[in-house]
Amino acid sequence: MALCTANDFATDTGEAFLRPGDRCFLCGEPLVGDVWAYWQGADEAGTQIWLHPACSKRLADALNKDWLQFATEHPEKLCLTH
Numbered sequence: 858m859a860l861c862t863a864n865d866f867a868t869d870t871g872e873a874f875l876r877p878g879d880r881c882f883l884c885g886e887p888l889v890g891d892v893w894a895y896w897q898g899a900d901e902a903g904t905q906i907w908l909h910p911a912c913s914k915r916l917a918d919a920l921n922k923d924w925l926q927f928a929t930e931h932p933e934k935l936c937l938t939h
């Protein structure tokens with residue numbers, strides 16, 4: 858995950874790489890403001906998700922909660938590399 862500001866779009870590399878969405882991946886509200894969090898997917902399309910910074914915290918907490926539940930309920934299936 859990385860944080861991005863409107864200034865990051867001023868560079869050539871930023872314009873080529875960063876493709877901000879119109880709405881937050883988590884809450885669905887418009888991405889207003891001038892700083893956001895984004896993740897770059899590992900798929901061939903380079904899917905990016907964009908979030909409000911506070912929503913990135915909520916998503917990270919939810920993913921961690923899911924992981925803890927999985928680790929508790931299925932410890933035999935844990936694989937720390939995938």
Ligand SMILES: [Zn+2]
Nearest residue numbers: 881884909912
């Ligand atoms: Zn949001």
